[in-house]
Each structure stands twice: as C-alpha cells, then as structure tokens.
Amino acid sequence: MDKFVNVALPKGRLGEKVYSMFEKAGYECPSIREPNRKLIFENPEAGVRYFWVKPSDVAIYVERGAADIGVAGKDILLEYEPDVFELLDLNVGKCRMAVAGPGDFRDDPGRTLIVATKFSNIASTYYNSLGRDIDIIHLNGSIEIAPILGLSDVIVDIVETGATLKENNLEVLENIVPISARLISNKASFRFKSDKIEEIAAGLAEVIKND
Numbered sequence: 001m002d003k004f005v006n007v008a009l010p011k012g013r014l015g016e017k018v019y020s021m022f023e024k025a026g027y028e029c030p031s032i033r034e035p036n037r038k039l040i041f042e043n044p045e046a047g048v049r050y051f052w053v054k055p056s057d058v059a060i061y062v063e064r065g066a067a068d069i070g071v072a073g074k075d076i077l078l079e080y081e082p083d084v085f086e087l088l089d090l091n092v093g094k095c096r097m098a099v100a101g102p103g104d105f106r107d108d109p110g111r112t113l114i115v116a117t118k119f120s121n122i123a124s125t126y127y128n129s130l131g132r133d134i135d136i137i138h139l140n141g142s143i144e145i146a147p148i149l150g151l152s153d154v155i156v157d158i159v160e161t162g163a164t165l166k167e168n169n170l171e172v173l174e175n176i177v178p179i180s181a182r183l184i185s186n187k188a189s190f191r192f193k194s195d196k197i198e199e200i201a202a203g204l205a206e207v208i209k210n211d
C-alpha cells in the first residue's frame with residue numbers, strides 16, 4: 001500500500017488558505033510555496049503528497065480513490081453527491097447558495113419559473129421541496145447575466161461578498177444553504193489509512209480551534 005496520504009487540494013485562493021492549515025497542522029511541504037507550475041508535491045517525512053486540482057474536480061479524485069482525502073466546497077458535495085465521507089467543516093471558503101434576481105422580481109405561481117444556474121441539482125432539489133415548477137437553464141459561469149438579458153427569471157448561485165450581484169443590479173431573494181470548505185475522504189482509504197487520516201483530521205480540527 002502507498003505509504004503516503006494523497007491529498008487533493010483545490011487550486012486557487014481557497015487552496016492556498018487550506019494548504020496553510022495543513023502546514024500549521026504539521027504536514028508542511030515547502031516546495032509547494034516555490035514559484036513553479038508543478039501540480040504534485042510530497043513530503044515523505046510527514047507522509048503526505050499534495051495535488052493541485054480544479055476545485056470542482058476534487059470530489060472526483062477522492063471518490064475514485066486517486067486521492068485519499070481532499071478539500072471540496074459544500075456546494076460541490078451537494079451538487080454532485082459524491083460517495084465520500086465528509087470528515088470536517090474547515091470553516092473557510094464561507095459563502096452561501098442563494099436565489100437572486102432583480103430586486104423588484106415577484107414570482108407568479110401561475111407560470112413556470114425559469115432558473116439559470118451552474119448548480120442544477122441544488123436548484124431542482126430546492127424548488128422541489130417548495131413544490132414549485134421550474135425550468136432550469138444550465139450555464140457554466142457568469143450566471144448573473146442571465147436575468148439581465150431575459151434568459152431567466154432568477155439565478156441560483158454562490159454569493160460571497162455580494163459584490164457581483166450588486167454591480168449587476170441583482171439582489172438575494174432567498175437563501176438556500178450556507179457553504180464552506182469540507183475535508184472529505186475516500187471510503188476505502190478511510191478504512192485502510194484510518195490512523196493517518198484521523199490524525200490529519202484531528203490536526204486540522206486543532207488548527208481551526210486555535211484560529
């Protein structure tokens with residue numbers, strides 16, 4: 001068995017923050033901080049190997065066992081429902097999933113609501129729970145533009161600071177769920193590398209507590 005714990009980290013600002021937490025927990029890998037385009041880094045002494053992957057792909061690596069553990073946003077976990085264990089709320093990458101639209105938007109229950117989103121599963125689950133009929137337009141980014149151009153009535157999207165909505169004259173109409181980054185584990189890895197994975201999770205929990 002691979003003696004390393006393979007960790008998929010989300011490339012980008014959140015990933016840097018998350019790596020700092022691993023570092024503080026004692027799993028540093030100094031070469032990661034050097035300016036280079038490498039995607040894999042390991043520290044044999046600490047027994048960890050890090051990969052930088054696209055944030056929305058972390059759960060795929062972990063579900064399929066290419067990574068033992070990883071850090072993924074709750075938005076991705078809710079949207080794709082990967083078969084993984086969620087071990088810890090890392091308390092970073094905090095934002096919320098919300099319905100947004102023009103401030104004067106009034107929903108007419110007599111007609112199908114048109115919703116643009118990157119999060120089709122979250123949107124349909126939410127509106128199903130309300131018994132509201134919707135049509136989903138699945139987009140891959142710049143969702144805010146959809147209601148402005150009349151492509152949709154509202155959007156379901158991530159709101160962090162609210163700046164994107166504000167600058168496009170949109171407002172939060174309903175909050176769906178709070179989001180933050182989560183430590184996830186492959187199910188088989190959690191059995192076979194449980195000591196090490198639990199040690200890492202405990203170390204991170206300690207870092208969160210002292211923050």
Ligand code: PRP
Pocket residue numbers: 118140141142143144157158159160161162163164165
């Ligand atoms: C996300 C989200 C919003 C924005 C919210 O987009 O889809 O557009 O961030 O952040 P704010 O409330 O702080 O303005 P992202 O940057 O991931 O790009 P995307 O539009 O291509 O999905």
